[in-house]
Amino acid sequence: MGREEFLFLLTGLKWTVALSAVAFVCGCVAGLMVALLRTSGVAIIERLTAGYIAVFQGTPLLMQLFVVYYGLALIGIQMDAWAAVSVGLTLHASAFLGEIWRGSIEAVPRGQTEAAKALSLGYVSRMKDVVLPQAIRISLPATVGFLVQLIKGTSLASIVGFTELTRAGNIISNQIFQPLTVFGIVGALYFLMCCPLTIYGAHLERKFLTASR
Amino acid sequence: MSQVRTSDNSIEPMISLSGVGKWYGAFQALDSINMSVAKGEKIVLCGPSGSGKSTLIRCINHLEAYQKGDIHVGGIRLGHGSKVIDAVRREVGMVFQQFNLFPHLTVLQNCMLAPMRTLGLNKPQAEGRARTLLERVKISEQAEKYPAQLSGGQQQRVAIARALCMRPKAMLFDEPTSALDPEMVKEVLDTMIALAEEGMTMICVTHEMGFARQVADRIVFMASGVIVEEAPPAEFFSNPKHERTRKFLGEVLGRH
Amino acid sequence: MNYTLDFTPVIDGLPNLLWACLGTFTLAISGMLLAIVIGIGGVILRQSRVKLLRWLVIGFVELIRNTPFLVQIFFIYFALPLAGIRLDPTPTAIIALGINGGAYAIEIIRGGVQSISKGQTEAGLALGLHKAQVFRLIILKPALRTIYPSLTSQFILLTLTTSIASAISAYELTSVSQRIESDSFRSFEVYFTVTVFYLVISWVMMRIFAFFSARYFSYPLR
Numbered sequence A: 001m002g003r004e005e006f007l008f009l010l011t012g013l014k015w016t017v018a019l020s021a022v023a024f025v026c027g028c029v030a031g032l033m034v035a036l037l038r039t040s041g042v043a044i045i046e047r048l049t050a051g052y053i054a055v056f057q058g059t060p061l062l063m064q065l066f067v068v069y070y071g072l073a074l075i076g077i078q079m080d081a082w083a084a085v086s087v088g089l090t091l092h093a094s095a096f097l098g099e100i101w102r103g104s105i106e107a108v109p110r111g112q113t114e115a116a117k118a119l120s121l122g123y124v125s126r127m128k129d130v131v132l133p134q135a136i137r138i139s140l141p142a143t144v145g146f147l148v149q150l151i152k153g154t155s156l157a158s159i160v161g162f163t164e165l166t167r168a169g170n171i172i173s174n175q176i177f178q179p180l181t182v183f184g185i186v187g188a189l190y191f192l193m194c195c196p197l198t199i200y201g202a203h204l205e206r207k208f209l210t211a212s213r
Numbered sequence B: 001m002s003q004v005r006t007s008d009n010s011i012e013p014m015i016s017l018s019g020v021g022k023w024y025g026a027f028q029a030l031d032s033i034n035m036s037v038a039k040g041e042k043i044v045l046c047g048p049s050g051s052g053k054s055t056l057i058r059c060i061n062h063l064e065a066y067q068k069g070d071i072h073v074g075g076i077r078l079g080h081g082s083k084v085i086d087a088v089r090r091e092v093g094m095v096f097q098q099f100n101l102f103p104h105l106t107v108l109q110n111c112m113l114a115p116m117r118t119l120g121l122n123k124p125q126a127e128g129r130a131r132t133l134l135e136r137v138k139i140s141e142q143a144e145k146y147p148a149q150l151s152g153g154q155q156q157r158v159a160i161a162r163a164l165c166m167r168p169k170a171m172l173f174d175e176p177t178s179a180l181d182p183e184m185v186k187e188v189l190d191t192m193i194a195l196a197e198e199g200m201t202m203i204c205v206t207h208e209m210g211f212a213r214q215v216a217d218r219i220v221f222m223a224s225g226v227i228v229e230e231a232p233p234a235e236f237f238s239n240p241k242h243e244r245t246r247k248f249l250g251e252v253l254g255r256h
Numbered sequence C: 001m002n003y004t005l006d007f008t009p010v011i012d013g014l015p016n017l018l019w020a021c022l023g024t025f026t027l028a029i030s031g032m033l034l035a036i037v038i039g040i041g042g043v044i045l046r047q048s049r050v051k052l053l054r055w056l057v058i059g060f061v062e063l064i065r066n067t068p069f070l071v072q073i074f075f076i077y078f079a080l081p082l083a084g085i086r087l088d089p090t091p092t093a094i095i096a097l098g099i100n101g102g103a104y105a106i107e108i109i110r111g112g113v114q115s116i117s118k119g120q121t122e123a124g125l126a127l128g129l130h131k132a133q134v135f136r137l138i139i140l141k142p143a144l145r146t147i148y149p150s151l152t153s154q155f156i157l158l159t160l161t162t163s164i165a166s167a168i169s170a171y172e173l174t175s176v177s178q179r180i181e182s183d184s185f186r187s188f189e190v191y192f193t194v195t196v197f198y199l200v201i202s203w204v205m206m207r208i209f210a211f212f213s214a215r216y217f218s219y220p221l222r
């Protein structure tokens, strides 16, 4: 495999990183909404968000991307593959992060909310100043773990036709007929992105375990 | 009570240790342990934490391997072959500080498991035996419950019954009341006293000095992996010979 | 917005889709079984005295966990023939799913075995049971109970991952739906319906897992 081909893979890598970043950042914002709705205390809203989460956790990411991709076109929103896939991955991330953070919010001892209420703090301050800072700390290992899932998940954008790292690999592999070399390198690039995050997540988890003992 | 007559060779001891040495890596946990327990004899083993009491009794049923000396149980030399080890474990029951009942089995099943699997009893035989022994530790109404549904004292009595279901020739107790709430200690000690009165050979690691005074034929005091002193209870309490023993007794009796 | 939904191609393709669900189940179940075998084998090797073996297992687990399944399945798809193994896409997909799920299973099962206190083993040995009996009669059930939630949610994930096997045209729900889609151009209708199918499949899987859990792990914990 020549320099040309490798550079093409790196272009794909760039898009994988961009896609992961956009989906993660937007997913965090939307996920926070999901988590807050899921713990709002209003039964009907909690039920609905639980359903939203269950749908994303109970169906393949690939199908989610297909449905969003063709569904957006259907309601008249014309988007290129890049934008459609970003929307799909964002929704996917919002459900998973929402569920992770719901768990963390519920893991903050009840007494914290009660103490904040006793100090006559309103909902916003109670969440922003008391509960969320603690919940975020608790959720950090799982959140980093999900980021790894998300990066790996962006590879499915290739099936929808967006040229990120995996599709770049497919294209090169079809050109030079060395699939093992190409996918070996593609795999190594993913590994280089994900492994540091995995190690960092494990480190956070250990730190959290020893701190809570 | 049966007194040991070490000079009399015709009475073979039930359990004997001679020159036993045990190392954890470079750390020596037991050093030249000599001890002989006759049939029906009750030994209380005491000493400060970390002195090697658990290690010693765990060597007797080979939960720990030892590197030096000899251990005989019921005339069998406890070597390293698995046949011998199995034979010894069938003859010697053990009760742990943490009960170690099996959480996924009912009280009755806990008691039936080993007799069926190692002694080859069939189900009715094992169940009959288990119910009799549960009766004896006064817990027969709980037979169908799971360990998690019992109090600590009840769990420990089940553990004793479970060990007795193997019809052991000797019983080892490793601090059987240390993990119990104070109000449950008595029910377990009473069970052990009843067992002693029936003539069971027993080695008990315990700091319950009242129990030791009442039941023990001999008290063995250990420190730093060696046996410092051994004597019948009256002598042990009234006239301890070693400074370490006096210090230990001061702490244990002072606390109670 | 002058589009009207038309589910006729989906209804016409329903028998094919239902058969394909069976294909998805087959992939999922076979993949799980292979994953369990790899998981148990990996745990045993992971505790081996040979350092090299332990590191091989660790390396395998991290390699699989830090690369996308899509890349893994492509790699295996192209690697097997080079190793002289000619297989259809479906068995190839099962191997890929088993390898992927196996890496996760190794970590989960290892955690379960470690969670059982040493006292349980010692109590079993002290009663005269053999090592193998202790594992089978005493350790196994509580260990399985401990890891059951994480193992089953991993298996749900594996079930959903089968859809990626469509990339090598294995016989399962997604690839069949893609065929119907490309014949009819009713993309949204097809994929929406199939998404509902998947929801039902993972729900059925969860019910099956819950059924086993209620049957075998109902003893109380403190």
Ligand SMILES: Nc1ncnc2c1ncn2[C@@H]1O[C@H](COP(=O)(O)OP(=O)(O)O)[C@@H](O)[C@H]1O
Binding pocket: B024, B027, B029, B047, B048, B049, B050, B051, B052, B053, B054, B055, B056
């Ligand atoms: N598995 C082990 N590995 C290393 N050292 C051990 C182990 N078990 C016990 N020891 C050490 O051996 C000594 C005796 O322990 P133990 O027999 O448990 O004492 P006791 O029961 O009298 O409190 C202690 O110093 C302890 O730290």
Ligand SMILES: [Mg+2]
Binding pocket: B053, B054, B055, B175
């Ligand atoms: Mg001890």
